[in-house]
Amino acid sequence: MSDAASNATGTVVGVLGAGQLGRMLALAGYPLANRFVFLDTTGNPSAGIGEVMILDSKDQQRQLEDFLAKVDLVTYEFEHLPVSLVQAIEAHKPVYPSSEAIRVCQNRAEEKALFDRLGIPTPAYRLVESAEELEAAARELGTPVVAKSVTEGYDGKGQAVLKSPDEAKDAWASIKHSRLIVEAFVDFVREVSIIAVRGRDGQVVFYPMAENQHVDGILRYSVAPLPDLDDSVQQTADDYIRALLDELDYVGVLTLELFQTRDGGLMANEMAPRVHNSGHWSQDGAVTSQFENHLRAIQGLPLGDTAARAPTCMVNVIGREGDSGEILALEDAHLHRYGKSERAGRKLGHVNLVAPTHKALMEKVRACAALLPEAPSPKMSFED
Amino acid sequence: MSDAASNATGTVVGVLGAGQLGRMLALAGYPLANRFVFLDTTGNPSAGIGEVMILDSKDQQRQLEDFLAKVDLVTYEFEHLPVSLVQAIEAHKPVYPSSEAIRVCQNRAEEKALFDRLGIPTPAYRLVESAEELEAAARELGTPVVAKSVTEGYDGKGQAVLKSPDEAKDAWASIKHSRLIVEAFVDFVREVSIIAVRGRDGQVVFYPMAENQHVDGILRYSVAPLPDLDDSVQQTADDYIRALLDELDYVGVLTLELFQTRDGGLMANEMAPRVHNSGHWSQDGAVTSQFENHLRAIQGLPLGDTAARAPTCMVNVIGREGDSGEILALEDAHLHRYGKSERAGRKLGHVNLVAPTHKALMEKVRACAALLPEAPSPKMSFED
Structure with a gap:
């Protein structure tokens, strides 16, 4: 078999x-x-x-x-x-996944072209190759815009926000790349992601979508499943990512980050051809983790159940660690340290918190955040 | 902290x-x-x-x-x-645990003396140092009896069952130890175990008891929690193991194997000063696994919640492996291979199966057993 x-x-x-x-x-x-x-x-x-x-x-x-x-x-x-x-x-x-998947995913221009081809909505964008073109794009799209290097973007590096077209020259100089993608801002309600796994036989399974809170371009909190997500929205995300997986004849875990807009619609932000920080909740909150499912996929083994066991929040530990003893004293808290030394902005670990309800979960998240020296205040849209 | x-x-x-x-x-x-x-x-x-x-x-x-x-x-x-x-x-x-805990646990005579001292009931027993004494003990206790070497017993090795006192000479010769413990048979309903963890600060937490099915002295199935276990029985087991932990000033995971008799009572069989095969279900069925809790204990970290998430069965893979793909196709099945080569009687891995009800669980256990070349028929007392 x-x-x-x-x-x-x-x-x-x-x-x-x-x-x-x-x-x-x-x-x-x-x-x-x-x-x-x-x-x-x-x-x-x-x-x-x-x-x-x-x-x-x-x-x-x-x-x-x-x-x-x-x-x-x-x-x-x-x-x-x-x-x-x-x-x-x-x-x-x-x-697995193939070099073709890497080629597309590591280049924002290729990625956007693929989204366009598959009918996956994205924020309006332009490709620019000079400070002048950047300024023109900012004018056309209407500021603010975000400019990103086409390659090697990672966790907010190589990006700049332009509040006015006049800032194009400085932004161009700061990013230091010969080709940028310039994107219009989206009036989104929240950032979400969908993670899916495709087997060597083409079988696809989908994790429940997560809401992600970023601060300064670094992921801080992910909650899944979501208490207020319409089934039709999950279905739309499933359809988008399945189209990407099938088009790329992809094997393994693929992550698609999206914006959810006020009307409930989804716009693709970017994708990552690998296990993803916004899927770490699955280690303790899902029947099968994204890591195990990636390994099952690339070895031709049957994919595991992606269902969530209970509301779960992943809390990233960035820059400085908290006291392990205090964190582990929280009920149903699962610590995942990476064995790295402390450094500003560095991902040192994460804590998965599990609770019977989203209300209890967010109380626990706040208690956990209070134990982490550099944790921002958690704020999820479903709490409104 | x-x-x-x-x-x-x-x-x-x-x-x-x-x-x-x-x-x-x-x-x-x-x-x-x-x-x-x-x-x-x-x-x-x-x-x-x-x-x-x-x-x-x-x-x-x-x-x-x-x-x-x-x-x-x-x-x-x-x-x-x-x-x-x-x-x-x-x-x-x-x-952790201390050399004193090892000294007691590795010697069945010391262990029994400790059970006696703490008022933990055990099957009637005698210590013997010759074939003649073995024969006399078998007569006194009434056959059948089981004779075990006082030290180095492991998974049924160094043991013999005597159906009649006449078999004493052969049994003595086969076990090849200078000191044996001879135990009366207990008319038990089932074999169970309790696993508890004691922290460096003396805090103790208890896992739900498991029912264990052995075949030829090797554990084959463990189910926890049990659908038909009286709270008072769990409480009795908790009291017994707490007495052992406190007496030994023990730090870490301790396992106590017991017989449950027809009247619901418990008799201690033996203990193991470590994580135990009958606690492997906790990896996928409990909030915190026995392995993590052992590490928390010995490092002075707070102990994790031992509650079961759902009915779980650990199925040992002995001697020959099944097809990983077929096993992983079972829903909520968690494979734990040890990376060993196949050999008769060798523990090669285990599968943790989780299900919403005990009925669904045992159906899944039978489906899993059918995929393992050398799995005996699962039979749990609570199915009667």
Whole structure:
């Protein structure tokens, strides 16, 4: 029935990237008898589990060969990799999702073009290649606009908000990229995301949508499921992400971040071809976590139930850690530390909180936030 | 509030033993920012995670020093260790539970004496040191009796059942130990176990009792919570294990296996000073798993909620594995493979099945058993 099933020593999964997402993939994969080899391209691996190999500029060809010799298949936790590298790997071992999915997802212009082609609404946008074009786009779209580098955007880096077209020159200089995407602001009610998983056989399962609260471009809170989400909205999100998965012949977890507007409609913001911070709630709040489902998908195993067990909130721990003892004294609190040292703006861990009702949940979230030195005030739209 | 809380790189836990229990401790401990170093004394480590060090006869003193230099505190997943070794470790690093707990738990005579002293009922027993004494004990207690070596009993090894006193000579020869404990048979309705956790501050929490089905001395199924368990029986079990924990000034998870008799009463069978196979259901069926709670306890962190989320059954995978794909196609099935190669009688993994009712659960258990090549027919007393 499945390739990986009968081998007692288990499938060895190669992971491109070696941060906390890889760490959590590994924690979900050991029980499936997987072993893990990480390939770090950043010089700063933090997975702290499995075997970490380094890809640097010194002897790349041999480093890559060593990595490939150890693994049965390859996936990634970080999409800002040279497509040529992924293609080179694909020539030797199965890679899920494919280099084509990475190519599209790592480029905002490609991504928008795909959304347009599949009829997935997005904020109005322009592509610009100079400060002058940026200024013209800001005028056309009407400020404020947000300008983002077309590639390598990550957690609010390489972005600027223009309150007036006059700010184009400074914004262009600060972003330091030759090609930007300029987007009109959307009058949204909340930021949401949908995570779905597609198997090697084309089966697709969908997680309940999450509401996400960002501060300064960094995710701080995700709640799922949502108490006030119309079934038709979840269905629309499911349809959008299924279209993306099928179009890309995608295998694994895909995340689509969306804005929900006042009329209940959805507009795509961006997508990530991997397990995602807004899906961490599933570790303790869903029948099957996004990490396990990604591993099931890429190994050709049946996908697990994505249903939520109870209202759950993921609280990110950023910059400085709280006292573990105080956090663990909260009832039904699940701490996930990444074993990293403290640094401003750094994702150090998260806490999943589970409660029988959304009211009880948000009380618990506030109690948890009070224990974290740098947690902003949680504010979810469904509390209004 | 807690010793381990503020150190971003986390507490390094040394584990005596390097099998699947250590593996599952590590999987529960990485999210607490723990790292793990295993000390293997068997020559056959299977943890497959963390760092494994070997303790053999060659240069024990240096090996032990190397191990101790790497760890902040020590626990174990295997209690059949020389007490002198644990005492030597205790002189340098905190060990939880203490060498005294190991000393008592690894010796059935000590264990029984402790049960007697605390007023915990046990089957009638005798200690014997020769085939002649064994024969006399069998006569006195009335056959059948079970004879067990006083030390190193594990999973039915070093045991014999005597159907008549005449079998004493053969039984004595087969067990090959100088001191045996001989126990009367108990007319029990079912085998149950209670798992409790005691913190460094003396706080105790109790898991719901499990019903356990053994075949040939090997655990095959555990179900918790039980649909037909009187609160007073759980309370009695709680009282028994609390008495043991307090008497031993115990820190960590302790397991007490019991017989439940026709009148609803409980008789202690044996205890294990560690996380236990009959508590594996807690990984997917309880708010906090036995593994996480053991780690919380030994680090001085607050203990987690032990409540069951839903009826859960742990199905052991023994000897030969089933097809992972078929098992994972069962709804709310959680596979835990240990990464070991197949061998008759070997524990290779387990499957935790969760269902909304006990009826639905047992149907799922039968479906799962049908997928495992060597699974016996599941039979729980509450189905009668």
